[in-house]
Amino acid sequence: MKVADLLSNGNWSIPPEAQSIFSALNLPEGGNDEIIWNASLSGEFLVSAAVNKMRFKEGNVRWSKYLWNSYLHPSIASNVWKLIYGLYMDDEKMVSHGYDMVSQCCICENAEHNMHHLFWECDFSSNTWNWLVGTFQFAVPTSFEDIWKSAINKSPLVQQVWITTACSTMKELWFQKNRFFFDNIKPNISSFNNRIMKMVFEGGMRITWSKWNHIYDLNLITFFNMSPRKSKIQFIKPCYWFAPEADFTLFYCDGASLENPGAGGLGVVVRNHLCRVMGAISGGLGTATNYIPEVYAVVVAAELVVDWELQKIIIHPDSKTVLNQFACNQIPWFIKVRWYNVVKNLIVIRLAHCFREINFSDDCAAKRGARLLVGEINIYIGRPSWLGRVETLEVVYYRFC
Numbered sequence: 001m002k003v004a005d006l007l008s009n010g011n012w013s014i015p016p017e018a019q020s021i022f023s024a025l026n027l028p029e030g031g032n033d034e035i036i037w038n039a040s041l042s043g044e045f046l047v048s049a050a051v052n053k054m055r056f057k058e059g060n061v062r063w064s065k066y067l068w069n070s071y072l073h074p075s076i077a078s079n080v081w082k083l084i085y086g087l088y089m090d091d092e093k094m095v096s097h098g099y100d101m102v103s104q105c106c107i108c109e110n111a112e113h114n115m116h117h118l119f120w121e122c123d124f125s126s127n128t129w130n131w132l133v134g135t136f137q138f139a140v141p142t143s144f145e146d147i148w149k150s151a152i153n154k155s156p157l158v159q160q161v162w163i164t165t166a167c168s169t170m171k172e173l174w175f176q177k178n179r180f181f182f183d184n185i186k187p188n189i190s191s192f193n194n195r196i197m198k199m200v201f202e203g204g205m206r207i208t209w210s211k212w213n214h215i216y217d218l219n220l221i222t223f224f225n226m227s228p229r230k231s232k233i234q235f236i237k238p239c240y241w242f243a244p245e246a247d248f249t250l251f252y253c254d255g256a257s258l259e260n261p262g263a264g265g266l267g268v269v270v271r272n273h274l275c276r277v278m279g280a281i282s283g284g285l286g287t288a289t290n291y292i293p294e295v296y297a298v299v300v301a302a303e304l305v306v307d308w309e310l311q312k313i314i315i316h317p318d319s320k321t322v323l324n325q326f327a328c329n330q331i332p333w334f335i336k337v338r339w340y341n342v343v344k345n346l347i348v349i350r351l352a353h354c355f356r357e358i359n360f361s362d363d364c365a366a367k368r369g370a371r372l373l374v375g376e377i378n379i380y381i382g383r384p385s386w387l388g389r390v391e392t393l394e395v396v397y398y399r400f401c
Helices: 016-022 047-054 074-084 091-096 115-121 123-136 144-149 156-183 189-203 215-223 291-307 320-327 333-343 360-369
Strands: 236-239 249-257 262-271 277-288 312-317 348-351 377-381 397-400
Touching: 074 156, 115 123, 115 156, 123 156, 123 189, 123 215, 144 156, 156 189, 156 215, 249 291, 249 360, 262 291, 262 360, 277 291, 277 360, 291 312, 291 320, 291 333, 291 360, 312 320, 320 348
Parallel strands: 249 312, 312 348
Antiparallel strands: 236 397, 249 262, 262 277, 277 377
16 A cells, blocks of 8 residues: 555545554645655665665674774784684684694693683783783783773773773784794793783874873873873863743653663653643653654654643753754654644744753653653653652752863
8 A cells, every 4th residue: 555545635535444553643734745765864865874774784792892993003903803703723623623633722731722711711811911900900801891891980091001901912812822833932921011011002102082180090101101191171060940931831851762772762841930840751662772762752742732732832852963953954754744743833932952960850751761662651740759859940950061
């Protein structure tokens, strides 16, 4: 069935057996038809969107953001990438391919030779890791995953230094094995550690992130003999919540995605000029990024305005991207019809940005919506029982910037 089969003289003519399907949809009324390229949010055809649509996509991996970046030398990143994907040969693989052989670690000579042993269990590598984690004050890593998450709560500078150090160590352990096999050069822990120090020092030229004003950060900079680094200074600024003008109704809109992308939900909190909570909305959207719930929250709020027969409203999203797109009429194609149907029924509609620090009540509604089923919308009249804390007049809130 095509859309043309449902139109008669420019009006909708839906068969009785299909009316139950279309009754809940907001069908467009009048206007000119538009060609939509649904591979992009704007609806416009883009070559980049077409290529992205056709290309083969591998599954998402966590380690890519740590390897493919500007601060890690491509030689180090590419060799660690080979290690992650198993693009190497060791005795364990040769035995699996049918070779009958006696295997022994070429460095410690205490166990079967394989890359897992070389990186995490060998006496030689253990000495190096103990030396490094003693400097960084981390736990000894036993896998690639441990490497990625070790510095997650440290400063941006420390994160880059640690990834550079750990990846350089793994590359050099692999190359040390090859030196023994092909050049018969026995490992020396002192010269090996000196090579790591040299690689981190040289990699420091590529490290640009800022440090924290902690002795810990300064000690690492001194240890690897890196140049002085700047600290990012955070300012604490006050912000205030204001009630809307008389005759205006304020709609706070927010979206949430639990993992981005993950379970998405929208939230709307309605306040009047007397600061009272007139109502709230929580809705589930299924798997989505943060952007999609933010957009739907604005539209759902506007549709509630029409249902409540309000005429003057202020919509406060906390996303500047969403605010600018609605203000410049660059709305995603899948939501345009619903937005246009709402706007034509309003006398005054204002869009204004608000900081997240004075939008925490709506953030609570959005996170509650993320736990609902797809398409489930809960509308509350008055202040819901789960909304324990709301923004208040003449109270100072603070944000870091």
